[in-house]
Amino acid sequence: MPNWLKDAVFYEIYPQTFKDSNNDGIGDINGIIEKLDYVKDLGCNALWINPCYDSPFKDAGYDVRDYKKVAPRYGTNDDLYRLFDEAHKRDIHVLLDLVPGHTSEEHEWFTESKKAEKNEYSDRYIWTNFWIQGIAGHPYIGGEADRNGCYMLNFFKCQPALNYGFLNKTEDWQLSPDHPACIATREALKDIMRFWLDHGCDGFRVDMADSLVKEDDENKSATGKIWRNIREMLDTEYPEAAIVSEWSNPKQALKNGFHADFYLDHHGNGYNTLIRDNETAGGDHSFLKKDGNGDIMRFLIDYLPKYDATKNDGYISFITCNHDTPRARLTLGYDELKLAWALFLTLPGVPFIYYGDEIGMRYLDIPTKEGGYTRTGTRTPMQWDHSNNYGFSNAETESLYLPQDLSEDAPTVEDQAKDPSSLYNETKALIALRHKYDDLKADSSFSVIYAEKEQFPFVYRRGNLLIAINPSDKKSAAALTPEAFIKEGDNSGSQCKVALVHAIGECNIDGNSLTMKPQSFAMFELL
Ligand code: GLC
């Protein structure tokens, strides 16, 4: 386990829209370098950069044409190597995005694989044996190649599935996961990883990590075996490199080699009930919504078994958002966002902040771009200041990669940095606390102190910190058990005094009773 992850607070950068350094309207690597001091000042000490490789951009870069080449629109490989260097000078680690399940249909492996003559790449992708033989239960394409067969897709039409084999084979064209061709796919993936790690990258966020072996068992044991093999390679050759999975099943991902796994927005799961449960009947039931229709138990019932089962294996990553999810600002106001970030930044595991969420950027209702569809509104250019195009780019406004929030009250870093009570300054303060207290590190202990069905507040312990949150717009109170005030490892059973170390709104502890004003958060230290 790379030690640096314990104190990591990630910042996700969508390279298209973070900072444009050469005024062509699209963000680039040099733009990211220019803003490293900003990231550092915010308190983030790790980056995840969405795919920045050569691509026809039919899925915003998740359709990789050349895994080892930076897309010219973002710069050169040398620019990216310099980014690694500059980030490291500031103690910032950098994860690239690894897309293991598919390539672009324009990848050289695929153009070779399509050929009628057998070659090294014939089995790199999944092909049937006959031009009208389809694939039951999976999307596939016929009629596009000289080769006599149809090929499987992993996501969009532009993304043919790489071949890691089938665990439960039912057709003669299916290869088993230990077939040499499938092993070769895995080794090719390792080769890509080594390439970037050798150039200074610190690891990878792994796209659709569970999608490798087809007709896998329900535990994903065959896909898991591949990741364990890759983890062994990392442990031996790059012990400080980290891999974070887009799997959203920590019991599977963390047992199979990942250091951290994202808790993604899946309808009705624990994460969803905290900030994005706005699709159920009867209004928004998110716990962080101030109207108080939420229920912390819906979160805990999902989260606690996952946390308990995996806390010794790796980390669950809470995210403010990502490039696939509507920004939380769509349904939450600044005050609600402050409390949401307070929760995510004080729970165990490794948190991720999506660029712009530190100022509460809006989700925009705009036309699709590069396969974004409804995701596009989450990917708009960062709003830095009140210069041209909010300081994102000096290009003509019409030629920006995506439009920006033109409303009067569009948030900017410049405005919020000046306002001590802004979401930006609150986020910064919370990140600073996370770095300051060992008890807030990824692996420090976590236990629930007070959580009742449809009640507020929610109170929990991290080590010797006692943390309480009341997102509702009514005041709330709780009588805490004596255990809440007993220091970790103290068997004498004596209750200690507490000191308030951080608060949003007003809170008070008198004896064992906690009272909280509407929409408040408090962190107390046991003395
Ligand atoms: C992941 C990415 C998403 C992409 C898809 C296909 O879900 O986060 O943006 O479209 O995989 O690669």
Ligand code: CA
């Ligand atoms: Ca540019």
